Amino acid sequence: MVPPFFINMIHIGKIIEEEFYRQGRSVSWLANKLCCDRTNVYNIFKRESIDTALLVKISKALNYNFFDCYIEFLKEL
Numbered sequence: 082m083v084p085p086f087f088i089n090m091i092h093i094g095k096i097i098e099e100e101f102y103r104q105g106r107s108v109s110w111l112a113n114k115l116c117c118d119r120t121n122v123y124n125i126f127k128r129e130s131i132d133t134a135l136l137v138k139i140s141k142a143l144n145y146n147f148f149d150c151y152i153e154f155l156k157e158l
Contacts, residue, residue, distance in 0.1 A: 114142035
């Protein structure tokens with residue numbers, strides 16, 4: 082289980098959203114890559130935490146290691 086203080090320090094959905102828009106991708110494109118509906122993509126952007134299997138899929142789709150965000154956070158503890 083993730084400690085509550087950890088969840089509040091990293092909003093992974095916002096980080097994913099920032100990288101997503103930085104790459105100039107469309108919501109339909111990411112939904113297709115994740116085999117889900119467009120509304121699910123918008124819901125991902127709202128999440129403060131995320132399942133690791135889904136984060137792997139998103140990392141692969143966007144060619145960006147989102148796990149590094151957590152590694153950097155842990156280095157600062």
